[in-house]
Amino acid sequence: MTPFTLKALPYPEGALAPVISERTVRIHHGKHQAGYAAKLNQLIHDTHHAHDDLEIIMFHTKSEKKEQSIYNNAAQLWNHEFFWQSLTPEPAEKPSQFIADRLSNVFGSVDAFRTRVVEVAAQHFGSGWVWLSASRVGELNVDSTHDADNPLLWGARPLFVCDLWEHAYYLDYQQDRARFVQAVVDRLVNWRQIQSRLEKLQNRNAA
Numbered sequence: 410m411t412p413f414t415l416k417a418l419p420y421p422e423g424a425l426a427p428v429i430s431e432r433t434v435r436i437h438h439g440k441h442q443a444g445y446a447a448k449l450n451q452l453i454h455d456t457h458h459a460h461d462d463l464e465i466i467m468f469h470t471k472s473e474k475k476e477q478s479i480y481n482n483a484a485q486l487w488n489h490e491f492f493w494q495s496l497t498p499e500p501a502e503k504p505s506q507f508i509a510d511r512l513s514n515v516f517g518s519v520d521a522f523r524t525r526v527v528e529v530a531a532q533h534f535g536s537g538w539v540w541l542s543a544s545r546v547g548e549l550n551v552d553s554t555h556d557a558d559n560p561l562l563w564g565a566r567p568l569f570v571c572d573l574w575e576h577a578y579y580l581d582y583q584q585d586r587a588r589f590v591q592a593v594v595d596r597l598v599n600w601r602q603i604q605s606r607l608e609k610l611q612n613r614n615a616a
């Protein structure tokens with residue numbers, strides 16, 4: 410049984426070029442992400458996790474020493490699905506006034522938000538992810554997580570993510586992580602998704 414499959418990209422493999430090359434996307438999605446799905450299926454086969462969804466598996470395995478491989482592969486699969494959704498091919502739409510105002514309140518301006526993401530990404534040591542997330546009460550934060558971790562684990566809602574593992578950028582940018590992340594935040598951000606996730610959170614908090 411293979412409960413988890415490789416979700417199709419929301420755009421063609423070459424659509425993010427030249428910021429992210431077709432070759433990088435093909436390997437990243439078709440080899441790395443596919444590998445996490447395959448490994449996860451193998452690990453949960455015939456276990457009590459076999460019928461759970463990804464988030465439930467993540468929460469149930471995070472603190473179990475013996476289940477770290479399951480946790481890592483489940484979280485990496487979640488993170489990669491969200492990563493592709495966080496991006497959109499050029500020319501990306503500009504952030505709406507609603508988003509621009511929210512980001513300006515916290516970071517000073519939309520460009521200052523971009524700078525913050527690049528700084529956090531550049532300072533992050535090793536593999537991981539840089540996130541824009543909202544706390545339960547809707548406060549926006551930019552922070553990074555190590556390896557497979559993601560902000561759902563501390564109750565925050567992810568709004569945007571950029572992959573900081575070398576496989577995300579090495580073919581296109583070699584060691585220059587900051588230049589990769591700068592190009593992503595300048596040109597590929599899916600502002601519409603940030604907005605819809607933020608609105609959902611606000612509606613829930615208002616209810």
Ligand code: FE
Nearest residue numbers: 441572574577
């Ligand atoms: Fe990755």
